[in-house]
Amino acid sequence: MRDCNWAREQFALLLYGELSFDQEEKLESHLDVCGECRAALERERSLHAAFDGVEIAPSPSLLRECRHYLRAKLMEEPAPQPVRIGWWDKFIDAIALRPASLVLRPAGALTLFALGFVAARTLPMGAINFQSAGMIPGAARVRYVEPASDGKIQIVLDETRQRIVSGRLDDQQIKALLLTAAKDPSDPGLRAETVDILNTRAQSADVRDALIAALQHDQNAGVRMKAMEGLKPYAQEPEVRTALAHVLLSDSNPGLRTQAIDLLTKGASVDRQIVSTLQELMLRGEQQGYVRERCRRVLEAMNASLETY
Amino acid sequence: MALKSGLQMDETALIRAAQDGDHAAFEQLVRAHDQSVLRLAMNLLRSPEDAHDVYQDAFLRIYRNLHSFRFDCSFHTWLYRIVTNLCLDHMRKRKVRKEEPTVLATNDGPLDRMDAVPEDRVDGDPQRYLFSGQVRRRIEEVLGELTPRERMVFELRHYQGLRLRRIGEVLGTTEEAAKNCLFRATQKMRAALGDFI
Numbered sequence: 001m002r003d004c005n006w007a008r009e010q011f012a013l014l015l016y017g018e019l020s021f022d023q024e025e026k027l028e029s030h031l032d033v034c035g036e037c038r039a040a041l042e043r044e045r046s047l048h049a050a051f052d053g054v055e056i057a058p059s060p061s062l063l064r065e066c067r068h069y070l071r072a073k074l075m076e077e078p079a080p081q082p083v084r085i086g087w088w089d090k091f092i093d094a095i096a097l098r099p100a101s102l103v104l105r106p107a108g109a110l111t112l113f114a115l116g117f118v119a120a121r122t123l124p125m126g127a128i129n130f131q132s133a134g135m136i137p138g139a140a141r142v143r144y145v146e147p148a149s150d151g152k153i154q155i156v157l158d159e160t161r162q163r164i165v166s167g168r169l170d171d172q173q174i175k176a177l178l179l180t181a182a183k184d185p186s187d188p189g190l191r192a193e194t195v196d197i198l199n200t201r202a203q204s205a206d207v208r209d210a211l212i213a214a215l216q217h218d219q220n221a222g223v224r225m226k227a228m229e230g231l232k233p234y235a236q237e238p239e240v241r242t243a244l245a246h247v248l249l250s251d252s253n254p255g256l257r258t259q260a261i262d263l264l265t266k267g268a269s270v271d272r273q274i275v276s277t278l279q280e281l282m283l284r285g286e287q288q289g290y291v292r293e294r295c296r297r298v299l300e301a302m303n304a305s306l307e308t309y
Numbered sequence: 310m311a312l313k314s315g316l317q318m319d320e321t322a323l324i325r326a327a328q329d330g331d332h333a334a335f336e337q338l339v340r341a342h343d344q345s346v347l348r349l350a351m352n353l354l355r356s357p358e359d360a361h362d363v364y365q366d367a368f369l370r371i372y373r374n375l376h377s378f379r380f381d382c383s384f385h386t387w388l389y390r391i392v393t394n395l396c397l398d399h400m401r402k403r404k405v406r407k408e409e410p411t412v413l414a415t416n417d418g419p420l421d422r423m424d425a426v427p428e429d430r431v432d433g434d435p436q437r438y439l440f441s442g443q444v445r446r447r448i449e450e451v452l453g454e455l456t457p458r459e460r461m462v463f464e465l466r467h468y469q470g471l472r473l474r475r476i477g478e479v480l481g482t483t484e485e486a487a488k489n490c491l492f493r494a495t496q497k498m499r500a501a502l503g504d505f506i
Contacts, residue, residue, distance in 0.1 A: 012495035016466055018473050018488065047502060048467075054448050055468050058344075058351040058360060066347060066364045070339065073369060079330050219330075 003030050007037050011044040078188040079220050169201055179210050188220035195223055199230030208234060212243045221253045228259055235263040245277050257291050265298050275304050324384055328375050335375070339368055342385065345469065346392050353396045353464055354403075363395045382478065389471075389479045393461055400457040444502070451501040459494040462487055 007030045013019045014027060031038050146154045167174040181194040195214055201207045214227035228247070234240045241264060248260040264274045278295045299305070320341070326334035346367060350360035370391050378387060452460060458480070465471045465479065466487075476487040 009492070012492065013488070016473075016491070044499070047499060050444050050448060050502070051467055051498075053445050054452070055352060056355070058347045058357070062351075062357050062361065063344060063347055066361055067339070067343065069361070070365055070368050071336075073365060074332070074335075074372060077369070077372060 004034060004037055007031070007034070008040055011041055014041075015044060015048050076222075078192065078222060169197065175201070175204075175207070179206065182210050182214060185219075188218075188223055191218060191220065191223045192226055195226045195230065199226065202230045202234060208237075208240070212239060215243050216246050221256065224251070224253070224256055228256060228263075232263060235266060241271075241274075245274065248277060249281065254291055258294055261291070261294050261298060275299070275302060279305065320384060321380070324375070324378065324380075328378070335372060338371075338384070342388055343368070346388065349389075349392060349464065349469060350396055352468055353460065354399050359399055363392060363399065366395050367392045386475065386478050389465075390481070393465070393479055397457050397461060400460065447502055448498070451498050454501070455494050455497060459490050459497070462490040463494040463498075466491055 007027055010019060010023060010027050014024065019027065031041065142155055142157060145156075148154050165173070165177065169175060169178075178194050178198055181190055182198060184190055191214070195211065198207050198210060202211055208231070211227045211230045215224050215231060218224050218227065224247075228244075231240050231243070235244065244260045244264050248257050248264065251257050251260070261278070264277075278299055281295050282292070282299070320338070323334045323338050323341075327338055343364065347360055347364050350363040351357065354360055354363065367388065371388060378384070452463075455463065461480065462476055465476045466473065471479070473487045473491065474484045477484040480487065
């Protein structure tokens, strides 16, 4: 009877293939001699088969809808932070079992051995006390180590420290930091917020230059859009018009290009250069339908030829 | 890094490309896994709206945190860890609200989960069909009575076909704990369904 209780407890694991070889052997031996347990196992099989009947598959329309919605949400997301693989990460990769580390693994092992060899001969006996050295693991990284002639080891540390700086936007130091942050390639969110702040000072030439650079060269469409917002009041300035024409001709985002058309053709007089830019787009066989339509309408309103000048 | 069309990249290369900001690579990653994610969420939550929410939350989290993925575990394990946590949150909230709808609201109108099984399973015999319907309803009730963790382990083992060791990894526990959970789940179901089978 005790064997029967044990055997029946194993049925679920048997049917899921989760018993070890020995356990399965033991169970099979019991089933060979116990008709009641064989019958109980058959009932367990029926139960399993019945479970299969309640599974539901999501409809193809739900899957389509999920994919569509996700794509739209991703468009709104700032670009992901790029992965920076420093020498430390490569070293860790080299000594760990990671897929990309096959080539570097022997080098990592050798480095680890060499570090151990050097450390054993240079450091005092006993545990290294990071706290007393004022070093918190993780807050600093060893950039390189170099044995000096006097037997000491020179270690170059990279330390990351945060500092809060506050001040008004007309403070030169604050403005300089913002102009730097507006170009930080690693964080589009930071760039977008910075450009938003700089937009309030677009009357200043250096800020306007930064906004023009962001409009023409930033990888993130959201940042470019914000820069364009800030430049709107200066759409008649020659350097801003040049940047807008650049957006119209080369930007991948149709929203930005449409806004560029609006800004370039706003006002009583439209210069010949803009007309020729629009005509060039038509000649190229503009692919984005809405942009093409806007170009066509503007050219028609100006009684200009659609494809030649 | 741009993906060349038609070139099938292995998953590690896809992840690295997506980490470098390649949208097409990220989309390929999503497409490789999203059907099983949606099936898991749909089966556990039995609501297309909740399954949709879990799908969006899971892949957005993956997108936002892809830079921190260091191949310490498989991508599948990482993704399932996120999805199962989201589903467990939903299930726990639902337990508090005591909500267990048997009729689903779907895009194609109300759907009784029990009616989703094809009739040919009972060979068209009306008596067997009635009996089979009762069994299915009872299984549905019992599944709803399991604790969220038991329900999750049962789902991952029975419907998703994950080994107990992998279930342990996904749920952040040991294989033994997952086995105990499965054992409790099947014991409860056997006790509740003994008269039907």
